[in-house]
Amino acid sequence: MPNDEREERGRRFRDRVLLIVRAVPAGRVVTYGQVALLAGSPGAARRVGAALRGAAESDDVPWQRVVNASGGISTHKIGAGALQEALLRLEGVTVDASGIDLRRYGWTPDGDVLEAVATDEVADDAL
C-alpha cells in the first residue's frame, strides 16, 4: 500500500474525528472508542486522543466532551485534567471521584451526524 495513501487515510480519520466531536452537544460526553467506531476505525480509540491533541488548539472543537470508556478523565496524563473537568462542570456535567455517569451524560449520535459521516461529508465541513 502506497505511503501517501496511508497518509491520506490518516488525515481523513482525523477530520472525521473532529466532525464527530463537534457534533457532541454541550452537557454530554462520548468515549474515545465510540468516536473511533463512528469515524470508521473500530478499535482505534487511542488514535482519537492523538487526533484531538493536535486539534486542542482549535477553539471550535469541544475536546473536553471526550472521556474514556469508564467515564473517567484521561487528560490528567497530559496535564489537562483539571481544565477538562472545569469545562465540563461549566456545561452542567457532574464530575466526581467516580468520574462521569455515562448513563446520564453519555451521548448517542443522531441521524444527521450518522448521515454526515456516512456520506463522507467530511472534507467540506471539517475545514
Place this chain on the structure above:
DNA sequence: CGGTTGACTCGCG
C-alpha cells in the same frame, strides 16, 4: 526499517 509510545479497551483473577 523496526522499536517505542500513548487523551484507549477489554478480560481475567
Place this chain on the structure above:
DNA sequence: TCGCGAGCCAACC
C-alpha cells in the same frame, strides 16, 4: 469492584 496485563493502530523516532 479493582487493578493489571495484553491487545490495538498509527504516528514518531
